[in-house]
Amino acid sequence: MRKLFLTSLLSSAFLFPMVSYAESSYLKLGAGESTYSGDPAKSSTSGLIAFGASITPNFSGEVGYIDFGSGSSRVALGAGFDVLDKLKTKSFYAASIGDVPLSSSVAFQGKLGLVMHATNAHITIKNNNVTVLTEDSTFRKTQVLVGAGLKFQFSKEISAVVEYTYFGTAVDGSELSLMSAGLLYHF
Numbered sequence: 001m002r003k004l005f006l007t008s009l010l011s012s013a014f015l016f017p018m019v020s021y022a023e024s025s026y027l028k029l030g031a032g033e034s035t036y037s038g039d040p041a042k043s044s045t046s047g048l049i050a051f052g053a054s055i056t057p058n059f060s061g062e063v064g065y066i067d068f069g070s071g072s073s074r075v076a077l078g079a080g081f082d083v084l085d086k087l088k089t090k091s092f093y094a095a096s097i098g099d100v101p102l103s104s105s106v107a108f109q110g111k112l113g114l115v116m117h118a119t120n121a122h123i124t125i126k127n128n129n130v131t132v133l134t135e136d137s138t139f140r141k142t143q144v145l146v147g148a149g150l151k152f153q154f155s156k157e158i159s160a161v162v163e164y165t166y167f168g169t170a171v172d173g174s175e176l177s178l179m180s181a182g183l184l185y186h187f
Contacts, residue, residue: 025053026060028161030182034068036087038174042071046178058099062113066091068176080128089119089170093145105154111147111165116140119171143168151184159184 027050034046050064072086095113102108118140125133149163162181170176 024186025051026159026184026186027051028062028064028182028184030161030180032178032180034071034089034176034178036071036089036170036174036176038087038172040073040075042073042085042087042174044069044071046180048178048180048182050182052097052184058101058107060097060099061094062097062111063094064092066093066178068170068178081132082126084122084124084126086122087119087171087174088122089117089176091115091117091167095145095147099151105152107151107153109147109149109151109161109163111145111149111163113145114142115145115167116142117167117170117176121171139171141168141170143170157186159186 028048030048030050032046032048034044036042046066046068048064048066050062052060052062054060068089068091070086070088072084075083075085077083093113093115095111098110099107100110118138121135121137121139123133123135124131145165145167147163147165149161151159151161153159160181160183163179165178165180167176167178
């Protein structure tokens with residue numbers, strides 16, 4: 001208990017000066033196309049919501065929620081057998097974002113963080129359109145996320161971001177990525 005208190009006290013001594021440089025917080029809403037890179041590849045429309053806070057003028061932290069939508073595929077095995085595969089992933093993430101200004105209103109962004117996936121996999125095997133087997137599974141996985149994009153500042157309160165983010169492996173070798181666009185409201 002004493003070590004935990006001492007660690008918390010020392011951590012706050014380093015954290016409070018950084019937070020005092022914070023200029024603003026923001027709320028981000030976005031949408032995009034998510035891709036599961038398995039065989040065969042699946043893509044779907046996704047949505048995200050995030051909250052971020054500037055720690056310094058060019059560095060911020062962000063936490064958010066992403067619904068990657070449902071990616072599905074159908075594979076014909078022959079002799080009337082079809083395999084239907086459907087993946088649905090929802091994730092929470094925490095990331096640090098660094099801005100490199102390119103002009104007064106455009107900045108390059110780099111993103112690095114952790115993401116916690118919860119993926120539901122639904123597999124159905126059919127023979128001549130008659131269901132033979134159905135299997136539902138849920139997988140949970142924590143991965144590193146890496147991203148890059150461009151941020152456009154329209155006014156003091158409104159900006160937009162276009163970014164690509166790689167979220168690691170979601171389930172059984174299927175790598176998950178997201179190309180998205182979002183609006184940020186700074187307050």
